[in-house]
Amino acid sequence: MEINILGGGPEELLPDLSEFQQNGNLWVGVDRGVYTLLSKGITPFMAFGDFDSVTADELKEIEKHVHDLKKFKAEKDETDMELALNWALRQRPEKIRLFGATGGRLDHFLANVQLLLKPVLRNIELNIEIIDKKNHISIKSPGSYEMKIRNDRKYVSFIPMSPFVKGLTLEGFKYPLKDHSIPMGSTLCVSNELISDYGTFSFSEGILMVIRSQD
Numbered sequence: 001m002e003i004n005i006l007g008g009g010p011e012e013l014l015p016d017l018s019e020f021q022q023n024g025n026l027w028v029g030v031d032r033g034v035y036t037l038l039s040k041g042i043t044p045f046m047a048f049g050d051f052d053s054v055t056a057d058e059l060k061e062i063e064k065h066v067h068d069l070k071k072f073k074a075e076k077d078e079t080d081m082e083l084a085l086n087w088a089l090r091q092r093p094e095k096i097r098l099f100g101a102t103g104g105r106l107d108h109f110l111a112n113v114q115l116l117l118k119p120v121l122r123n124i125e126l127n128i129e130i131i132d133k134k135n136h137i138s139i140k141s142p143g144s145y146e147m148k149i150r151n152d153r154k155y156v157s158f159i160p161m162s163p164f165v166k167g168l169t170l171e172g173f174k175y176p177l178k179d180h181s182i183p184m185g186s187t188l189c190v191s192n193e194l195i196s197d198y199g200t201f202s203f204s205e206g207i208l209m210v211i212r213s214q215d
Contacts (some may be wrong), residue, residue: 001026003088003196007081007100007112008032008053013132014099017042018050031080033100034062047214048084050074079108085115089124096128102135113137113209117161120207136212142167144202149194153212158182158201165206172199 004020008029017040029037031049035058038044047066051059052074063069072083088096099171101112112130116139119126129138136153139161147156158168160182170177174193182188201210 001090001093002095002097003028003091003093004097004099005030005081005084005088006033006037007084007098008036008049008211009100009108009132010103011036013103013134015131015133017099020097026086026091026093028084029062029066030084030100031205034066036060036100038065046070046084046087048087049080050076072138079111081108081112082115082200086116089118089126094127096126098130099132101130102132115162116209129141134214138210140203140208142204142206144200147172147194147199147201149197149199153214154193155211155213155215156192156194157211157213158192158207159211160184160186161209162206165203165208167202167204168208169202171201172196172201173201178182 002022002025004025005028026045027037027042029044030052031051034044034047034049043065043078046068047062047089048070050072054062070083072080084097094166098112102109116128116130116137119128120139120141127138127158129136163184168177168180168182170192172194174195
């Protein structure tokens with residue numbers, strides 16, 4: 001099972017959601033993202049939010065179509081996206097995708113990026129990523145990974161999310177590395193590119209953010 005969560009980010013940044021409509025996938029709406037899903041012909045399995053970003057008529061439409069609706073007060077300790085993600089993690093899916101998590105307010109964006117750390121910090125083996133029209137963002141724990149070239153995501157950046165990422169090795173990239181230590185705050189590994197059909201990256205310590213982007 002895979003879970004797709006749609007937040008309330010700008011619609012113009014959303015990819016084509018039909019590409020992620022595989023059988024067995026569950027859709028979860030967050031605040032205005034619930035109404036966005038309904039407008040695209042997708043009925044979410046669950047919905048979370050204080051719904052302060054929808055009109056009264058839009059909320060009536062949401063309540064009409066979504067059976068499992070979790071409404072919260074605006075004053076709370078977690079964002080609506082975190083509440084939805086916590087529920088998704090409890091379902092133990094194979095993958096979680098976050099949409100509508102970029103654009104708009106920078107504090108919301110940075111908070112959503114930090115949510116990607118939850119599985120790694122809890123030692124949960126789970127593929128979780130943020131996807132918008134131009135970017136894929138994921139978090140990796142130490143190990144070795146293979147990456148396939150994508151013409152629509154030409155640029156690959158590796159950003160430390162811990163004080164150091166140690167033993168970073170990049171093979172099949174325009175700018176290779178061998179057993180390198182990267183401190184947090186370094187931009188050494190921003191805007192790399194694959195030069196063959198496949199490349200590999202590996203590291204021995206730390207937490208690494210991987211971003212695949214297009215201009």
